[in-house]
Amino acid sequence: MSGAGRTGAWVMDRGLRWVAREVPEPGPYGVVVEVSVCGVCRTDLHLVEWDLPTHLPECTPGHEIVGRVVRAGPRVTGVVPGDKVGVAWLARTCGLCRFCRTGRENLCPHSRYTGWDLHGGYAGLTVADSRYVYRLPPGIPDEEFAPLLCAGIIGYRALERAELPPGGRLGIYGFGASAHLTAQLALARGARVHVFTRGEEARRLALELGAASAQEAYAGSPEPLDSAILFAPVGALVPVALEALDRGGTLSIAGIHLTDVPVLNYRRHLFQERTVRSVTANTRADGRAYLAEVAAHPPVVHLQRYAMAEAAEALEDLAAGRFTGAAVLLNDGRAGAGRES
Known part of the structure; x- marks a missing residue:
């Protein structure tokens, strides 16, 4: 043919x-x-x-x-x-x-x-x-919809994997395409969001979108976190994010690629039932669910x-x-x- x-x-x-x-x-x-x-x-x-x-x-x-x-x-x-x-x-x-x-x-x-x-x-x-x-x-518009099809959907799945409780405290590490969409999704659900990123302009954007705080990537959290999502492909941030979690908190790692993770200290990083979860792609059900939330709360x-x-x-x-x-x-x-x- x-x-x-x-x-x-x-x-x-x-x-x-x-x-x-x-x-x-x-x-x-x-x-x-x-x-x-x-x-x-x-x-x-x-x-x-x-x-x-x-x-x-x-x-x-x-x-x-x-x-x-x-x-x-x-x-x-x-x-x-x-x-x-x-x-x-x-x-x-x-x-x-x-x-x-x-x-x-x-x-x-x-x-x-x-x-x-x-x-x-x-x-x-x-x-x-x-x-x-x-x-x-x-x-x-087409150009605004395009990033939703991966950055948005994978952020949705990462947020689900992070098991953020209603009204919970969420830490976001890295603030690029997926993170700025996920922050808005979490805020629409009633979360309190803290952003950790190296870029000064990205920190300004996080605050404009409604984040409770925005600081350097390796800074300590202003308050204990119920959940955290790591978007930056930087393994060195894994222990930083874990240390910021409250008891029973969950860290979700959103990227398909991550540099090596340093050795973890069990009592500082994992004890008191802190959890690390990876994210692998998404299902079509994730995509449909996310696009339904987008229809109700269109992101900037x-x-x-x-x-x-x-x-x-x-x-x-x-x-x-x-x-x-x-x-x-x-x-x-x-x-x-x-x-x-």
Whole structure:
């Protein structure tokens, strides 16, 4: 069969390289999506910098995709050409293993991920499984919706894993794309939020959004914490966050990559039933639940906008901490067919 056309796309090849490549037919459950906006996630940076192993050679990164369906496979239900959809990190699971059958598809050993195992959204067109996309409601601009599809959803799962009690005291370590969305979610639920981050501008943003305090990353907490979430990929902050927890508190580690954790002192860091929990991807149920909360309490999304042609610059700025909030790549239409470089 002929393909679904050609698209310009960034691929990971010792950095990023712009190419023109064929877009395959979508398959029975697949949809071809014309990319409007793609968020720039720290996971993309980890992949480009080889902190994470390569799964698909010359893969196109990007998994916070908002776009319109332009073609749908014969078994697709729920979306039709013209619909606005979101394509997120979780791209495929087996549906048969014990994890999938018990509502834990994020732990499926056969799971596949957008922008890692399958081509993602740093492109004009991408292909996704319709059973894993989100049909997006009107009202929120595409560029504001894009970061919600990973930064927002993974923050939601991290907050759930942190088991914050109603009206509880939450510590957030690191204050980038996911953290600034998660802080707003926790505040909407009635939490008291303390932010710990190295960036002065990020601390100002945290206070503007309603945080009770904002201080240096390694500073002590103003009060004992019921729960904490570590967003910064810095293992040295694990004992700092644990020491800030009250008795029975839980630390949730949100990142897919973390530098080595120092040796922990049992009595200082873990005794009195303090708990450390990791976060692995998300389920589609997480995504639906988070987007329902977003509809009720739309977050303020602080954005740094880049053209699709500026993807490498966006990743460099992310690595250097040159912006607060989230970054997005805007497709101005010139990424459709692209040109080989």
